[in-house]
Amino acid sequence: MLSDELRYQLLRTIERNPELTQRQIAKELGLSLGKVNYCVKALLDKGWIKAGNFKNSSNKRAYAYILTPKGLEEKGSVTLRFLKRKLQEYEDIQYAIEQLQNEVTESQRKELKIL
Amino acid sequence: MLSDELRYQLLRTIERNPELTQRQIAKELGLSLGKVNYCVKALLDKGWIKAGNFKNSSNKRAYAYILTPKGLEEKGSVTLRFLKRKLQEYEDIQYAIEQLQNEVTESQRKELKIL
DNA sequence: AAGGGGTTGTTCAGTTGTTGAACGCGAATT
């Protein structure tokens, strides 16, 4: 099961850079090759991207992964879901920071430059 | 390897509530029993908590896990580290939200009540 | 046209991390 975050990052990366290889995607997003391969297949299976033929001087058998119309639609949808989650995280993290600041001693607080 | 977050949450929870059983800690923090057991052992091994004898009406063979002086010190240290990481996360998330907002369409943006 | 070198997508055995049912123990209850 691909998380919203992963889907978002993949669709975003692929849309911006269709000519990336799976290895380059892996490096860019900090994922393992196996995981990227699994995910790309899943995206192909869902019909969100398709693999066109792409060739340039250095890449030998690389595909160009391009977003389908369905993929574009999904990207919008997943981006919105992901944004909502991030906004929630934002609130949570604010609360967590507040709590943490209360638990940090005065001398420690001076070390940081907060408050 | 215990993460700073896990260490922080455990020390914090145990300090506030020494009489919690491993199962209660697991439930409170959303962890599995096995994981809590593993972590508690690690904390004991490090000498940050010690297991006193504790008995009440409903608990049969429960320990009272209480923070040692070293544990208290470590809690302060880990809390500070964790706070720093959260402050960084806070910045990161702000940037991520900014990016996400730019990628969301106008109609979608209206659905949320942002900007 | 044959072959070597290089880069790709793909595979999959091995590793790592996690889970929670089951166990033995001791205290409480019957």
Next chain:
DNA sequence: AATTCGCGTTCAACAACTGAACAACCCCTT
């Protein structure tokens, strides 16, 4: 004494992830 109950502990089973190895393909040289 026998049973029950809740505790900490264990560990086989499951799930997730990794990256070295493989086959396919293209390009280039001979």
